[in-house]
Amino acid sequence: MQDGFVPWPPDFAERYRRAGHWTGVSLPQRVADRAERHPDRTAAVDMRRRVTYGELLDEADRIASGLLELGVRGQDRVVLHLPNVIEFLTTMIALFRIGAIPVMALPGHRRDEIRHLVRASDAVAYVGPDRLQGFDHRKLAREVRADAPGLRHIVIAGEAEEHTPLSELAGSEPRDLPMADASEVALLLLSGGTTGAPKLIPRTHDDYAYNMLACARATGFDENGVYLAANPVPHNAALGCPGVLGALLVGGKAVLAANPSPGLVFPLIGKEGVTLTSLVPAMALLWAEEALANPVDMTGMTIQVGSSKFGPTAAERVSKNLGCRIMNVFGTGEGLITHTRLDDPREVVFGTEGKPLSPDDEIRIVDAADNAVAPGATGELLTRGPYTIRGYFAAPEANRRAFTADGFYRTGDLARMTADGNIVIEGRLKDIIHRLGEKVSAEEVEGHVLTHPLVRDAAVVGIPDEERDERIRVFVVLAAGADGAAAPLSLRAIREHIRHRGLALYKLPDDLVVVSDFPRTPVGKIDKRLLREGQPR
Structure with missing residues (x-):
């Protein structure tokens, strides 16, 4: 077993093997x-070529x-x-x-x-x-x-x-x-990065194969299926839920699009016979809007929508305009996936994130003291199971914060469970911004903004935005003497500064607000809730 990898305890590993979740096939x-079995069957298609x-x-x-x-x-x-x-x-x-x-x-x-x-x-x-x-x-x-x-x-x-x-x-x-060896780590996914740079998520051959095959069964995806990777394939959803790799495991076809724009993917859907894809809510809404002007036949398709909250109004609009089946999904790179079922009633599909993928997913919803909340109440979602990791790669300090002593992963998401067992995600504890399908750490962006010579302090928050999922809004307190600078601090100056520091373009702020000071909580921390609500000082 690799150094830095936290394995499942032997009794849990044996339980998952007995249940048939882990099969030992890499x-x-x-x-x-x-x-x-099928050497001449088309396996994958991209914008330049196709291969068997x-x-x-x-x-x-x-x-x-x-x-x-x-x-x-x-x-x-x-x-x-x-x-x-x-x-x-x-x-x-x-x-x-x-x-x-x-x-x-x-x-x-x-x-x-x-x-x-x-x-x-x-x-x-x-x-x-x-x-x-x-x-x-x-x-x-x-x-x-x-x-x-x-x-x-x-x-x-x-x-x-x-x-x-x-x-x-x-x-x-x-x-x-x-x-x-199927029990060894196969790949390292990236966490959303709640405390700056992303952590590494070790997925084994056994657990990730189960993740993909269970997702394929849930979506009805088999060797006749065609999966469209509209989002970047290194993302967990586009890679393994079931994604392009899951498509290959069951003998289907993987179609890799250069980007998710309707002008590119709508022709691919008809040409390649796409049956399944995954989208973030903002892109699903863009597709729905584009379909009014440029109709496309998606009646044979299922679209998994996740990454951020997909509310009833948006879900209804997408379903109506595209004519496809909607599967509302909540998922983490660390493991847990909850999803609505293909035969769920509309109120479940449009109003919940469904039930856990595996019968051996264990769910706890707890308060700040890790006590179970009352049935139907909101609390932090904790989980463990056959495809949820027991620790990040080579990150003992992060693991002490992110996992309980008995192996439950703290998702950092606020959730409640309905009487019929469906999960409803109500928000998040972790300071993550969902922008155009990417997860952006507010703390990471703040660290870069703080290096600007005109900035004394900074706070970054996500602001709901239908086109982007969330906008990245940066609040700054100017450094002493900044008023006398040759040019006032501008959004463009902030974006250029942190871009030259090597930060990804999708993490650049959309808005800049200059404030005299930040609202604070009773213990002196910046009150980001008030910032999100538009109440800076």
Whole structure:
């Protein structure tokens, strides 16, 4: 078992094996089994090419052989920073094949985030594109490696310059590959990052396979299904709920869109016969609005909507305009998924986040003292189960805060349970902003804003916004003498300042409010509730 990984206690692991949740079959073995059975069936499609299962596995095995030639070995961590392209799938499967662990960086991440991921995971390699949307990832990789001597290899998809071309690895001669152990960590997802930079979520082959296969069953997704990855594939929803990887495990087809814009994905839905996709509420509403002007047939589709609250009014509008089935979902990268069922009545689908995915999901709703609240009352949602981790990767201090002594994960979300067992998410304790499908740590953005010479103090909050899910609003108290600066502090100046510090573009503030001081709680903390309600000093 890898260092830094917190395993399930042996009695729980045995229980999950007896229940059939964990089967001991690794993720690459499942994909290989599908390729052996149906080598000529289409496995994946992106904006440039399509591959069969046989071609997908062959490319993955060649990349795996090339990685071994480079010196990448089992349990090594590799930051995977590719967009929605087939190379993401083949590289990920290649890492699985040799027992290396991909760290799922998001396409929008920049130097600051990648440097953190490399250091936190002790990564030996980075795999990224040459340029994406005008940004040069080769330059990013050089800058990160200068600060991380343990980063021995940089692999680039496209024009690699002095780095190793991914195409060179894909041209390697296949060699005998080691067999992955299903109980070992398969990949590292990223947490929402409630206390600054994201934590690493270790998912094993066994638990993540169960996560994907249970989601496939819940959505009726099988070998005839077509999953559209409209959102970035490193996200848990687009990757494994069931996502593109789940589609491959059951023998379906994965369609990778470059972005979720209706102009791009609406034609794909008809052309590829899409049956399932996952969206954030803001994008679901955009699709619904676009469908009024440009109708698209989604009557055979199910859309999983999650990441932030999807209220009854929005759900009704999306269902009516798109003509699809809606599945309201609450999920965490750490594990727990609750969802409405395909045969649930409208009031359940539009008004709740449904029931837990697994019969062995254990749920507690507790008050501030960890006492169970009264039935129907609101409290913090705690959980443990066969696909919910027991600890973050190599993060003992975070684990003491995030997990109870008996292994329950503290989600930080406020919830209540209805009389018929459905979960309703009422808000969150954690200071996370949901913006355009991404989770942004308020504390992380605050830390960057505070480095501006004209800023004395800063507070960042999320403000509801139908187009973005939430806007990022930054409140600042000016430093002494700032009034005499050559130019007043502006939103543009703040955005440019933290962009040059290497922060991802999706984390840049949407609004700036200058205040004389912040409202405070009785213990002296900034009262962000009042800031959200528009009551700054």
